[in-house]
Amino acid sequence: MNTAVDPETEAEILLQGLPASPGICIGKAYLVHQGGVTVAKKYFIHESKLEAEKNRFKTAVKKASDELRRIIRETPEEFREQADILKTHVMLLNDKMLYQKSIDTIQNDRVNAEWALRKVVSSLKPVFMNMTDDYFRERWHDIAHVSDRIMQNLSGEAPVDIRNIDKRVILVARDLSPAETSQIHLERVKGFVTDLGGIASHTGIIARSLQIPAVLGLESATHMIRNDDLILVDGFKGRVIINPSEENLIKYEEMRYRYEVQVARMSRGAEAPAEAMDGALVQVMGNIELPEEVVSVRDYGGDGIGLYRTEFQYMSGNRFPTEFELYDKYRDVVEVMAPKPVVIRTLDINGDKAVSYTYPSEETNPALGLRAIRYCLQKPDIFLTQLRAILRAAVHGNVRVLFPMISSFEEVLETKRLLDKAAASLKKEGIPHNRDIDIGIMVEVPSAVILADIIAKEVDFFSIGTNDLIQYSLAIDRQNRQVAHLFDPLHPAILRMVKRVSDVARETNITLAMCGEMAGLPINIPILLGLGIQEMSMNPRSIPLIKQTIRALSVADTRDFIGEALKQTTAADVRKVLEEAYGCELSDKCYTE
Ligand code: PEP
Numbered sequence: 001m002n003t004a005v006d007p008e009t010e011a012e013i014l015l016q017g018l019p020a021s022p023g024i025c026i027g028k029a030y031l032v033h034q035g036g037v038t039v040a041k042k043y044f045i046h047e048s049k050l051e052a053e054k055n056r057f058k059t060a061v062k063k064a065s066d067e068l069r070r071i072i073r074e075t076p077e078e079f080r081e082q083a084d085i086l087k088t089h090v091m092l093l094n095d096k097m098l099y100q101k102s103i104d105t106i107q108n109d110r111v112n113a114e115w116a117l118r119k120v121v122s123s124l125k126p127v128f129m130n131m132t133d134d135y136f137r138e139r140w141h142d143i144a145h146v147s148d149r150i151m152q153n154l155s156g157e158a159p160v161d162i163r164n165i166d167k168r169v170i171l172v173a174r175d176l177s178p179a180e181t182s183q184i185h186l187e188r189v190k191g192f193v194t195d196l197g198g199i200a201s202h203t204g205i206i207a208r209s210l211q212i213p214a215v216l217g218l219e220s221a222t223h224m225i226r227n228d229d230l231i232l233v234d235g236f237k238g239r240v241i242i243n244p245s246e247e248n249l250i251k252y253e254e255m256r257y258r259y260e261v262q263v264a265r266m267s268r269g270a271e272a273p274a275e276a277m278d279g280a281l282v283q284v285m286g287n288i289e290l291p292e293e294v295v296s297v298r299d300y301g302g303d304g305i306g307l308y309r310t311e312f313q314y315m316s317g318n319r320f321p322t323e324f325e326l327y328d329k330y331r332d333v334v335e336v337m338a339p340k341p342v343v344i345r346t347l348d349i350n351g352d353k354a355v356s357y358t359y360p361s362e363e364t365n366p367a368l369g370l371r372a373i374r375y376c377l378q379k380p381d382i383f384l385t386q387l388r389a390i391l392r393a394a395v396h397g398n399v400r401v402l403f404p405m406i407s408s409f410e411e412v413l414e415t416k417r418l419l420d421k422a423a424a425s426l427k428k429e430g431i432p433h434n435r436d437i438d439i440g441i442m443v444e445v446p447s448a449v450i451l452a453d454i455i456a457k458e459v460d461f462f463s464i465g466t467n468d469l470i471q472y473s474l475a476i477d478r479q480n481r482q483v484a485h486l487f488d489p490l491h492p493a494i495l496r497m498v499k500r501v502s503d504v505a506r507e508t509n510i511t512l513a514m515c516g517e518m519a520g521l522p523i524n525i526p527i528l529l530g531l532g533i534q535e536m537s538m539n540p541r542s543i544p545l546i547k548q549t550i551r552a553l554s555v556a557d558t559r560d561f562i563g564e565a566l567k568q569t570t571a572a573d574v575r576k577v578l579e580e581a582y583g584c585e586l587s588d589k590c591y592t593e
């Protein structure tokens, strides 16, 4: 991060982060405090105030207990298991080792309740962690949860509820979870600024898809920016300016205007097909997270929805949606797009997209954990509900179903078995549905690339998810700002993997699509065309630009060029040969120069 001027002077301060979503916005900062509970400070309590301090602790515990009981009451019957965990937490709240020991510590050490609690919890940690039985070691996490809850009540720090934001602001947060982002009233948010997160993080993806300028990975934006500071967000270059000068305000306002004119000009021609110079046709589609975004895909001239990320409907509520609720939303999207295709991807929760009401057991490495298809195969009831909703929506238009994070052949077989089961149950109940839909898998785990020839026999299409394929094959956490500079779709290993999948798709005559962020950047398009990608899906706003890029290229030429690109040994060299061969028209830098 780069700080140009001392904050005390009130002069302009420049922060450099990652350009996660293009666009420029200027407005007041709104800080969302997150990232855990305030660190407890120690202070002594006068003899005469000890009773009051103990009561303060008791009140915080009582409040935590009331909160937990309310959550338990609101937990649907089918999630009794999770409710049971919370019941243990209620018991732990009053457990002697936590409750009584904290009260004793307040009394004996004459310290504040936060410090007493912290001391007790720290002394308990080694006791649990040294136990040989896994079950007891795990109980440590329950204690940590319970003490966090009490601590939060003691500090009186209520988490900011983003749903209540009532003015047009730029959100500044340590990080924004997908669940939170999905609850934001979009018309009230001008831009996103975060300390954490890389370009391929879900906050980045959502910002792009909502067309909200965003700069992520600023590391200490939440310390540098104060509530109500005037800030300027440059989503092209990844800059945030606090207290921008008059000169910068004028310069950026002009840039914003030029960009909007450019976007409007391109959108006018967007309806026309993406026909390359040699007549080859490419399908350019949009990725959506929320059903409401279907309109922007249509307005930007999308040839369909290439990726409908369905998890967000699960994240915005406090229980699993019902079959009818899902069907109703899918049907809306399918009807708006008909006869164009809608690729509905089944639930991809966990990893970085946790759903609060499932109370997932803590995973040390969630990206490698019970995520996506693994979760669904372990919870067939939840999965069948969604599959039935998809098959019902398929009656209303052109639906394809896509399974995320497939890493083995058995998963494909089991998934198809459940799809058949969903169809059979609908048939038995006489509910209209359509089982005759194309089935595809996301190719986003290296093992799926290697097994592509085997899996191809069971599916109708592949959709390459470069966001995760890069994460899993290059071992780069897509959320981690520290390694964001290594996250490069032009890495020769990624190009070789895409080539392998493309060879298999051609040999087995199945459709090859790409729905990862790689497809939304003009610089990558000659490579993707050269590798035989027939369908590309991206954030809706990129559609006109990508269509325009395709129209300026010849697919036959890109096939000649791809040999050269695949010969390169580094991403920098790939980029160099691309720039030499295709030049500046492939870059969207021109808006801001
Ligand atoms: C991907 O991994 O490339 C992808 C499109 O899926 P998501 O970003 O939702 O993980």
Ligand code: MG
Residues within 6 Å of the ligand: 404, 444, 465, 467, 468
């Ligand atoms: Mg993915």
